[in-house]
Amino acid sequence: MLQQSFFGQRMAFNWATIFLFFIGAIACHPSNVQAAERSAPESATIDIHMVRPGVWVHTSYYTYPDGTRYPSNGLIVREGNGLLLVDTAWGESLTVTLLGRIKSEIGLPVRRAVVTHAHGDRIAGVDALEARRIEVYSLPLTQKRAIGEGMPVPDHALAGLDIPGSSVKFGSVELFYPGPAHAPDNIMVWVPSEHILFGGCAVRAAAATSLGGIADANRVEWPEAIRRARSHYSEATVVVPGHGAIGDLKLLDHTLSLFED
Ligand SMILES: [Zn+2]
Numbered sequence: 001m002l003q004q005s006f007f008g009q010r011m012a013f014n015w016a017t018i019f020l021f022f023i024g025a026i027a028c029h030p031s032n033v034q035a036a037e038r039s040a041p042e043s044a045t046i047d048i049h050m051v052r053p054g055v056w057v058h059t060s061y062y063t064y065p066d067g068t069r070y071p072s073n074g075l076i077v078r079e080g081n082g083l084l085l086v087d088t089a090w091g092e093s094l095t096v097t098l099l100g101r102i103k104s105e106i107g108l109p110v111r112r113a114v115v116t117h118a119h120g121d122r123i124a125g126v127d128a129l130e131a132r133r134i135e136v137y138s139l140p141l142t143q144k145r146a147i148g149e150g151m152p153v154p155d156h157a158l159a160g161l162d163i164p165g166s167s168v169k170f171g172s173v174e175l176f177y178p179g180p181a182h183a184p185d186n187i188m189v190w191v192p193s194e195h196i197l198f199g200g201c202a203v204r205a206a207a208a209t210s211l212g213g214i215a216d217a218n219r220v221e222w223p224e225a226i227r228r229a230r231s232h233y234s235e236a237t238v239v240v241p242g243h244g245a246i247g248d249l250k251l252l253d254h255t256l257s258l259f260e261d
Pocket residue numbers: 027028117119182183201213
């Protein structure tokens with residue numbers, strides 16, 4: 001249904017655009033999208049929501065050609081008189097909108113950014129950040145995959161996260177590589193001061209009834225990746241999934257339960 005209407009409406013688009021759309025759609029579009037959509041206000045494209053002092057979730061709403069709107073979460077962490085951005089908004093122009101909203105609602109400059117894997121809902125706005133001299137970091141594997149998928153490539157590579165279960169300190173946060181799950185290069189972000197775990201797309205929201213976009217997923221390794229995160233961050237009080245409502249460590253259990261069918 002989605003794919004037919006896309007082709008029907010956008011035949012004039014070039015094939016590269018179509019290809020990129022499908023990469024994003026296949027990678028990120030869960031099957032229960034209709035239910036998730038109904039709760040999104042029609043006018044919203046970006047929401048910024050404070051979850052703890054100095055930590056915000058940013059949510060961008062991507063609109064598919066059939067009108068379906070779907071939310072995607074990233075994180076904003078205050079570091080001194082600046083901000084760390086975790087993941088871009090879902091698209092370059094939405095990322096420009098996000099930066100404007102951060103300026104008006106938080107009023108501090110974004111100094112650095114981390115993208116948590118090479119899918120459009122995480123990485124599509126990298127060029128918009130780098131054009132504003134914001135340093136963007138990712139795994140070397142994410143850089144490589146971004147090139148392969150025609151996505152903008154982060155300038156800076158993160159070292160020390162190659163082995164599943166490894167973590168590195170990055171400013172005020174910790175970055176964690178749980179192993180291949182939703183994507184081979186998915187990383188998580190831990191905010192130790194507030195016990196917040198940004199699980200990204202490897203963690204499913206409580207309302208999710210499927211694993212979501214699994215085009216690049218490793219279904220064999222994914223449960224082990226979740227178990228690694230659970231034992232590493234057993235003190236987490238807030239867990240943020242890549243899409244949908246934030247929760248707590250039960251989201252990790254819920255994600256594991258989705259493998260039982
Ligand atoms: Zn993804």
